[in-house]
Amino acid sequence: MNETEIRDRVIKTLSGIVPELDPHTLKPAGNLRDQLDIDSMDFLNFLIALHQEFKIDVPESDAGKLGSIDACVEYLTQALRQRAQA
């Protein structure tokens, strides 16, 4: 899975939580909570949806590393790479 594909799937997953999300105005480096007005329940549901989409379980201690789209892509790219090597 290349980075563009991961990015598309992250945004698609997030759209399931935030239906009105507009990928064109979403700032990739911007904070998700601030941009999309999501709360901790939305964020947990986002992590659950990512888990379903990528089969990656983000530990609680890493949740803070997924604050923006860019950060999610970076985290997942690395996690998928590690899994492939394992």
Next chain:
Amino acid sequence: MPRLGADMTAGKVVKWLKQPGESIKRGDIIAIVETDKANVDVESFIDGVLEKILVQPSDDRLAVGTPLALISAEAGAAPAAPTATPTAAAVPPAAVVVPEAVTPAAAPPAVVPAAPSPKKPAPTVAGARARVSPAARKRALELQLDPAALAGTGPQGRVTLADVERAAQGAPTQPGPAGPVAVKEAPTQPGPADSAAARQLRMREAIAAAMARSKREIPHYYLACTIDMKTALDWLTERNAGRAVTERLLYAVLLIKAAALALREVPELNGFWIDNRAQHSEAIHAGIAISLRGGGLVAPALRHADRLSLDELMRDFQDLVKRARAGSLKSSEVTDPTVTITSLGERGVDSVFGIITPPQLALVGFGTPRERPWVVDGAVVPRPLLSATLSGDHRATDGHRGALYLAALDRLLQQPEAL
């Protein structure tokens, strides 16, 4: 048309899920009704047979109290409510389902005779509020208006005959005896009735009506206390550390459970103010304030919040938020809350002093836990401090009882493993 929430005055029938001739059990979902806030699954409160559907799904907004269907109670089925016995009605012994939000969960819902005579109209919402003059109440019922939903201009906000007549001008004239009552769209509503903007506007109006009523009628008192959340948050972090993302607890669940358990210790905060007196509820159904995307909020019930384990509570909480935001709730969830819990901790608010949802007796509010200096064993240490607040109805309770409640809440949160 059941009253699905204190702020509801009208709704649309979206769909029937049972057909005439079908047997129904108490708790079965018989129809979907669209309120200003959500699509609500309407549950039957009796066992019986659906005899006849009186209103087909349409865009017409029907006033609360409008008969929607006839249900005949089965012999030996759940006892019919004693409030009304089908007597003079021309139609066979059938009952029209008119559940009432303001009825405490323990009491049987109101049942009115089918085909009400003009002298005894269907809506049974009267009695929900005391401050309606008898003449106004009579006239409102003749017009099939909900007197409790009208803005009163009389002394102490009393709804007068003039208020009813004024409201009637914006509402339909005398309807046929059995005909459904369509409620005119307010002239301020732009565009089609089902547009997002119109819906948003109606939600705002519903919230406005409920909150204005609360501030008009309920003499609130407000209390606050600071709770050291270190023990609870440390416990939660440890508990969540090894768990898969699907099995984690949100911090809000601890607050909900503790708030519900504390009500067992001060039960007079749990229930309703009806007919000029407090009616306490044994069951603790926590109405959780859930903000909706695009604005507005709902506060549906997490039923029996005090009895569920934290994992069960988390599961139900997740499901409730999901459905509330998708606009799909059950009628019992909308009508059952015996208390409201609101947390504005997501956005850095220090404290929230909430407005009680009528006819409830109290609202519990939580702010953001923040790292602040705190004195522990004579030393100043940094601790995550949370402001918990209580808004109480002073007609029902006094500040002293409220203070005991907050003290209980604090104590319960110091023992998270026991929640």
